[in-house]
Amino acid sequence: MQKLWDISPAIHAGAPVFPGDTPYQQQWCATIAPGCPVNVSAITMSPHVGAHADAPLHYDAQGAAVGELPLAPFLGPCRVVHAIGCGALITWEHIAHAVDANLPPRVLVRTYAQAPVQWDGQLTAYAPDTIARLADRGVLLIGIDTASIDPADSKTLDSHQVIRRRGLRVxxxxxxxDVPEGDYELIALPLKLTSADASPVRAVLRAL
Known part of the structure; x- marks a missing residue:
């Protein structure tokens, strides 16, 4: 069997969330007991908890909800690029070593040596120009190991606006x-949430 890398963080009551977002909460509606054969829970959370796909509705008032998005960009060949400790923004010089004529249409950038277990207000984001240049090379989806492709304190969301204009998924x-630089198959399908601005995904990489 081809090797799989699970690239999704665990979701639980203590999972970090963007300040102001609804954290993961779970309660039991039914529990196994005499007269009840099943456990049934109810969960409440922002769709941006854990690994997730943003929909255009997240950054565009007229944008599509996540359940409307074609699935093709979330499934297929991708390249993992390391830009560990690169600073506030991923600029072109941080990823140029891994961009060539055979660049797949999906690019995931690693910035952490080890993913944090608490909220990181100093997270690394994409420089807008980096996204534009990837789009010029045919990239359909970008990914990152931080909570946002824009700085945490951004009010203009410049990188999100680039993906809006260029039609990229994120x-x-x-x-x-634990993922070496290189090429993989990405599988990270969003749920068919018909009115939501994002969806959790169980993102995995599979060896080619």
């Missing part, structure tokens, strides 16, 4: 700690 909050 994955955030991935865990790439």
């Amino acid at each position: 994955l955030e909050n991935l865990v790439l700690d």
